[in-house]
Amino acid sequence: xxxxxWQGKNKLSVESVDDPKILSSGDAILKITRxxxxxxxxxxxxxxxxxxxxxxxLGHEFMGEVVETGPKVENLKVGDRVVVPFTISCGxxxxxxxxxxxxxxNSNPNAWMAEKLYGFSGSGLFGYxxxxxxxxxxxxxxxRVPFADVGPLKVPQDLNDEQVxxxxxxxxxxxxxxxxxxxxxGDVVAVWGCGPVGQFAIRSAFMLGAEKVIAIxxxxxxxxxxxxxxxxxxxxxxVDDVVxxxxxxxxxxGPDACIDAVGMEAHANTLPGWYDKTKQSLRVAFDRPTVxxxxxxxCRKGGTVSIPGVYGGFLDKIPFGAGFAKALTFxxxxxxxxxxxxxxxxxxxxxxxxxxxxxxxxxxxxxxxNAYQFFRDKQQECIKVVLDPWAQAA
Amino acid sequence: xxxTTDLNTQLSKSNSRPQNSRSKKLSAALLLGGAGLAxxxxxxxxxxxxxxxxxxxxxxxxxxxxxxxxxxTARVSYTIGREPEEVYRFIRDSANxxxxxxxxxxxxxxxxxxxxxxxxxxxxxxxxxxxxxxxEGKFIAWxxxxxxxEHRGVVHFxxxxxxxxxxxxxxxxxxxxxxMFSKSLALVRGKDPEQSVRETLRVLKQIMECGEHPTVxxxxxxxxxxxxxxLRVMYREPQPExxxxxxxAQLAGD
Numbered sequence: 001x002x003x004x005x006w007q008g009k010n011k012l013s014v015e016s017v018d019d020p021k022i023l024s025s026g027d028a029i030l031k032i033t034r035x036x037x038x039x040x041x042x043x044x045x046x047x048x049x050x051x052x053x054x055x056x057x058l059g060h061e062f063m064g065e066v067v068e069t070g071p072k073v074e075n076l077k078v079g080d081r082v083v084v085p086f087t088i089s090c091g092x093x094x095x096x097x098x099x100x101x102x103x104x105x106n107s108n109p110n111a112w113m114a115e116k117l118y119g120f121s122g123s124g125l126f127g128y129x130x131x132x133x134x135x136x137x138x139x140x141x142x143x144r145v146p147f148a149d150v151g152p153l154k155v156p157q158d159l160n161d162e163q164v165x166x167x168x169x170x171x172x173x174x175x176x177x178x179x180x181x182x183x184x185x186g187d188v189v190a191v192w193g194c195g196p197v198g199q200f201a202i203r204s205a206f207m208l209g210a211e212k213v214i215a216i217x218x219x220x221x222x223x224x225x226x227x228x229x230x231x232x233x234x235x236x237x238x239v240d241d242v243v244x245x246x247x248x249x250x251x252x253x254g255p256d257a258c259i260d261a262v263g264m265e266a267h268a269n270t271l272p273g274w275y276d277k278t279k280q281s282l283r284v285a286f287d288r289p290t291v292x293x294x295x296x297x298x299c300r301k302g303g304t305v306s307i308p309g310v311y312g313g314f315l316d317k318i319p320f321g322a323g324f325a326k327a328l329t330f331x332x333x334x335x336x337x338x339x340x341x342x343x344x345x346x347x348x349x350x351x352x353x354x355x356x357x358x359x360x361x362x363x364x365x366x367x368x369x370n371a372y373q374f375f376r377d378k379q380q381e382c383i384k385v386v387l388d389p390w391a392q393a394a
Numbered sequence: 395x396x397x398t399t400d401l402n403t404q405l406s407k408s409n410s411r412p413q414n415s416r417s418k419k420l421s422a423a424l425l426l427g428g429a430g431l432a433x434x435x436x437x438x439x440x441x442x443x444x445x446x447x448x449x450x451x452x453x454x455x456x457x458x459x460x461x462x463x464x465x466x467t468a469r470v471s472y473t474i475g476r477e478p479e480e481v482y483r484f485i486r487d488s489a490n491x492x493x494x495x496x497x498x499x500x501x502x503x504x505x506x507x508x509x510x511x512x513x514x515x516x517x518x519x520x521x522x523x524x525x526x527x528x529x530e531g532k533f534i535a536w537x538x539x540x541x542x543x544e545h546r547g548v549v550h551f552x553x554x555x556x557x558x559x560x561x562x563x564x565x566x567x568x569x570x571x572x573x574m575f576s577k578s579l580a581l582v583r584g585k586d587p588e589q590s591v592r593e594t595l596r597v598l599k600q601i602m603e604c605g606e607h608p609t610v611x612x613x614x615x616x617x618x619x620x621x622x623x624x625l626r627v628m629y630r631e632p633q634p635e636x637x638x639x640x641x642x643a644q645l646a647g648d
Contacts, residue, residue, distance in 0.1 A: 005616025018614040024606045051629060054622035055615040072606065090604040094475060094558055106600045109608050112589065113629065124608065130629045136613045146608050 002389065003057045003140035004368045009047030012369040017057065020136065020144035025072035028148030030064035030082065034161040035139050037061075037368065037385045038086075038169055039195045040263075040310050042376045044128070048264060048286060049312060051113060051131040059139025060086035060126040061168040063161060066152075067142070075149045082152035084145055085337035086169045088124040088135065091150035095123075102334035107147065108133045122334055139368060141389045153341045156349065162356040162386065163348055166200070170384075171355050172340035174200025174261070175207075177308035180331035181257030183208045188250050190214045190298065191231070192291045193261035194222035196358050196384045197308055201259050202231045203353060214249060216242060218267070221381040225358070237269065243298045254300035263309025266290035272317070279316065286313030296322050307332035358384045364391035424457030465569040468588035472595040475559035476602050478551035479531040484602060485549070486534065494598040494607075497590070506539060511570065511590075519543055519570065544569040562598070564591050 003017045020029055038061050043049050063083040066076050076082065089096050093105035104123035108114065113131040114121035124146075127137015136144065145152060155164050174197045181189055189205040191198050194217035205213045206229065215226035218237040226233055232249065239245045246255055264287040267273065276288035295305050296319050305328055323330070347353055360383045363371055371385045428450045435446025474481055484490050488500035488507065499508045501522060510520040521543035527535040537546035547566025554561045568587050600607050610631075618626065 001614075003614065003616065007616070007619075008621075013616065015616040017616055020614055021612060023609050023612050026604070026606050051625075053615075053618065053625045053629070055618040057615060088608075090600070090608075092475065092603045094473075106604050107608050109610050110629065110631075111596065112593065130625075130631065133608075134610045134629075134631065136610070136615065144613060147604070 001141035002365055003136075004059060004365060005054075006044060006052055006056045006058055007054045010045060010373075012045065012058070012372055014366050014368060017140075020142050022068060022070045023144065024146060025070045026147050026149060027070040028066050028073055028076055028145045028152070029068040030062075030084070030138075030143050030145055030152075031067045032062050032064040032138055032141060032143055032389050033081075034064075034165050035059050035062035035365075035387050035389060036165060036168075036170075037139070037371060037375055037387070039197060040128070042372065043264060043310060043312075045372050045376060046265065048280070049129045050117075050286075051110075051129045053130060053134075056127065056130075056134075057136040057138075057140055058127045059137035059143075060128055061165065061170065062126075062138030062143060063155070063165050063168065064138075064143070066148075069148060073148045076152060076154075080152075081155045081157075083155055083164050083167045083341075084126075084138070084143075085151045085153075085167075085172075085341065086126055086128075087122075087151075087334055087337050088126065088133065088146055089150055089338055090147050096150070096338075099336060099339045101336040101338040103336075110134055125334070139365065139387060139389070141365075151338060153345065155345075159348065162359060163354060164345065165386065166196075166355040166358070167337075167341055167344055167348075169335065169337065170196045170358075171200050171344055171353075172337045173197050173308050173335040174202075175204040175340055175344060176335050177201040177259045177261060177306045178204035178208050178210075180306040181205065181208075181210075181259065181304050182329075183210050183257065185209045186211045187256040188212045188214065188253075189257045189259065190216065190246055190255035190295070191226075191259045191261055192216045192295060193263075193309065194219070194226045195261065198222075198259075198261035199225055199229070199358050199383070200355070201261050201308065202226055202229050205259075206230065207347070207352065214246065214255060219378050221360075222383060225383065228357075242294050246298045250300070254298055255303065256300055257304040257306060258295035258299045260291050260295045260305065260307045260309045262291040263307075264288060264311050266292075276316075285316055287311050287315050289315040289318060293317065293319055296320075296328065299326065299328055301326045302328070304329040304331060308335070359386050361385040363387055364393045365389040366393035421457050424453050428452070428454030428457055464571075465567070466587070467565070467567045468586075468591055469563070469565040470588060470591045470595060471561055471563040472592070472599060473554050473558055473561050474595075474599045474602050478553055478560045481560045481562060481598075481602065482531045482534070482551050485598070486528075493601050495594050497594070507536075509538070509543070509545065511543065521545065542571050562595060564595065566591070 001019050002014055005013055005015045007013055066078055066080040069076055087102040088107040089101040089104040090106040095103040102123050108121045108124040110130050111121035124133025124135055126135050178201050187210050189210045191201050194215050202213050202215055213231040215231040216234045216236055217223050218235055223233045234245050236242050266288045268290040273290050276290050279285040280288050299305055365387050368387055374380050375382045375385055432447050432450025435443050435450055491498045497510050501508050506522045506524045508520055508522055521538045521541045523536050523538040526537045533548055533550045535548040538544050545566055545568040550563045552561040597607050
């Protein structure tokens with residue numbers, strides 16, 4: 001089959017590799033019909049996620065048709081059309097049973113590596129480093145899905161692929177970010193980063209009752225997509241100080257909740273921004289927590305900072321004192337995708353949202369290396385790339 | 395939890411003497427090789443002199459070191475979402491061992507079990523051991539029989555608070571002959587005894603909670619190249635084959 005393989009920093013190639021096989025009794029094999037490039041894939045592309053190996057197959061947002069099932073699989077049969085959560089969960093451990101699916105105890109075969117770095121390991125993920133399982137990803141023609149009775153969601157025939165594909169990650173991720181804000185009627189929510197997760201966070205915040213959402217970015221097409229969702233916007237490249245601007249826009253209170261939908265590769269044309277950039281280039285830090293600092297500083301007293309953006313290591317110069325002084329609540333973590341699949345599918349079926357709004361590019365798999373580059377560099381007005389692994393390159 | 399044993403004092407007494415002939419042979423070979431290298435080094439000039447002599451000295455040091463055993467203690471606690479009696483019964487039945495450990499085997503003839511630590515340089519490091527004390531659903535204590543590898547310990551099954559199943563607590567003491575052997579063993583397998591116990595308990599938990607052992611061994615990949623292959627060793631991949639074939643484990647599901 002064809003698969004997109006990581007070969008090093010900024011180096012991807014579409015290669016011919018073996019088809020995946022059933023390796024454990026609960027596995028299923030999917031023929032992938034649509035797959036997408038996630039913003040967090042760019043952290044791999046840029047070489048900021050440790051424990052990648054040349055040859056790793058990338059991709060954790062995908063859907064497809066079941067072509068084979070392991071002897072223990074009961075809920076799926078050949079021919080079923082499913083969308084698959086990017087987190088792999090066993091369905092039986094304490095965490096799965098308490099809806100904390102991305103913290104699954106049993107799904108990471110390389111848990112020892114994450115334990116060394118983080119004390120404990122979260123669940124395995126598709127195509128996202130060996131520390132998080134080393135599972136081959138889904139930017140390919142076929143994929144093996146472990147614990148196939150637990151994760152995959154069967155998709156109703158009246159919904160097309162593009163409407164449900166993002167249930168695999170970015171829709172639940174944006175939704176959980178908003179849910180973590182514990183939004184009350186009348187709340188003002190600020191969202192840093194208007195990439196795909198930010199876009200879903202903005203729309204989810206409105207769905208959950210926010211009165212006003214303030215979207216922060218510098219890329220025009222992303223800001224205008226946010227504006228289409230009726231968000232107010234701040235172009236951070238055009239204001240002196242985002243924190244002051246937010247105070248100005250919220251009657252001096254600050255946003256009730258702040259969502260950091262940016263994570264470890266924040267950009268800022270400020271002194272702290274350049275400081276972070278230098279440290280990361282020198283490899284003395286994994287992360288550039290510029291946005292997180294702003295979010296903590298801007299959040300109103302007693303508010304919530306919700307962090308769907310990915311961080312990897314030891315964050316420098318975090319104003320924890322401000323967090324303490326203002327009695328902030330911090331919520332973060334990988335998305336418990338399984339928990340949101342059915343409720344969000346219902347919202348799609350009810351016509352509350354059509355997640356396909358975020359797609360700007362539809363390409364064959366061969367174009368993926370190129371697409372990573374222009375998605376990362378925000379060229380061609382790119383916001384979200386969907387790949388068809390079976391389409392022929394033009 | 396305390397293990398009542400005086401193994402530690404025995405260990406320290408016997409630390410200076412090698413117990414098996416293999417270890418002695420290796421020790422002698424290392425000393426000879428070290429001396430040879432050092433002599434060769436001293437006959438050269440410049441950086442070769444220094445580096446060869448240093449390499450020789452290191453080998454000699456390892457040769458002397460070889461006469462000491464690698465000993466220590468390990469303790470690991472793991473919560474498994476099953477009742478203590480159930481976990482106890484599962485572990486006590488040697489028919490289940492292949493499902494979670496490749497190192498444990500029953501020896502029906504001697505009514506003991508065999509623990510194999512590995513085969514560094516083709517030499518199998520293993521020992522016979524027997525259960526010395528136990529209480530159903532509470533604990534199992536074991537001790538190795540006289541031999542190359544010494545170990546003893548106890549595994550307790552405590553009910554976990556909040557109905558979260560069983561806290562399986564393993565505490566053990568070990569003495570492995572041949573310091574360099576043991577260290578290379580730890581390096582090659584990436585596992586010191588504590589990590590080995592942890593990984594065994596992890597698989598036991600996976601088998602008992604989900605009925606299968608998740609694996610990535612055997613999945614496709616692109617070209618690994620030299621760097622990829624080197625990283626796979628560093629990340630301890632490919633892992634040993636999953637202890638049970640697909641579909642064999644029959645414990646899952648509630």
